[in-house]
Amino acid sequence: MTSTCAPLPVELRRRxxxxxxxxxxxxxxxxxxxxxxxxxxAMTNEPWVTYYGHQAGxxxxxxxxxxxxxxxxDGSSMALGSTDGSIHLWHGxxxxxxxxxxxxxxxxxxxxxxxxxxxxxxxxxxxxxxxxHLD
Numbered sequence: 669m670t671s672t673c674a675p676l677p678v679e680l681r682r683r684x685x686x687x688x689x690x691x692x693x694x695x696x697x698x699x700x701x702x703x704x705x706x707x708x709x710a711m712t713n714e715p716w717v718t719y720y721g722h723q724a725g726x727x728x729x730x731x732x733x734x735x736x737x738x739x740x741x742d743g744s745s746m747a748l749g750s751t752d753g754s755i756h757l758w759h760g761x762x763x764x765x766x767x768x769x770x771x772x773x774x775x776x777x778x779x780x781x782x783x784x785x786x787x788x789x790x791x792x793x794x795x796x797x798x799x800x801h802l803d
Contacts, residue, residue, distance in 0.1 A: 686699075688737060688738070688739060689710060689739075690710075690739050690743045690760065691739055691741055691742065691743040692743050693710060694709070694710055694711075695707050695708065695709065695710055695716055695743075695760070695761075696708045696709075696710045696713075697737055697739070697746060699733075699734040699737065700718065700734075703720075703732065703733055703734065703750070704718050704719060704720050704734075705718070705719040705734055705737060705746070705748055706718050707719070707746075707760075707763070716761070717761065717762065717763035718763065719746070719748060719758050719763050732750025732751040732752030732753070732754060732772065732777070733750055733751045734748055734749070734750050735749055735750055735751055735777055735778050735779065736748070736749035736750075736778045736779065736780050736781040736791075737749070737781065738781040738782065738783050738789070739760065739783070740760075740783045740789070740802070741783055741784070741785050743760055744759070744760050745757050745758060745759060745760050745766060745802075746758050746760050747769070747781045747783065747789055747791075748781075749770075749777075749778025749779075749781050749791060749793070750777070750778060751777045751778075752772040752773075752776075752777070753770060753771070753772050753773035753774070753776035753777060753778060753793055753794065754768065754770055754771060754772045754773075754778075755768070755769040755770040755778055755781070755791055755793075756768050756769065757769060757802070769789070769791070769800050770791065770793065770798070773793070773794070775794060776793045776794035776796075777793070777794065778791055778792070778793050779792040779793070779794075780792040787801055787802050787803045788800065788801050788802065789802055
């Protein structure tokens with residue numbers, strides 16, 4: 669079986685940022701302008717939802733640029749980390765904020781988010797590694 673998909677629009681391929689595919693292959697998450705993440709239909713590139721939570725004034729005044737994103741293995745949620753050190757969980761398809769895992773912290777940018785099949789999320793923030801059990 670073969671499938672085709674539209675190429676990622678040029679405006680979404682800026683500054684070397686990486687898009688990540690949801691576990692079921694249906695949605696594509698791309699760091700966007702103004703501290704957002706845009707989720708697209710992977711086949712058509714049609715916008716599905718935009719996560720706005722890393723903008724100033726939203727969810728405890730975080731305002732970092734997205735530096736790390738990861739779909740949880742079941743595809744139900746997405747974790748986003750930013751230059752301000754905050755980490756948020758979002759509902760994968762609706763874009764609603766689920767919870768904050770880490771508050772902003774000076775000089776503690778989120779460098780990587782690694783989900784595991786056993787329900788944990790590990791984050792590299794600044795010089796520290798933290799793991800949360802998400803169940």
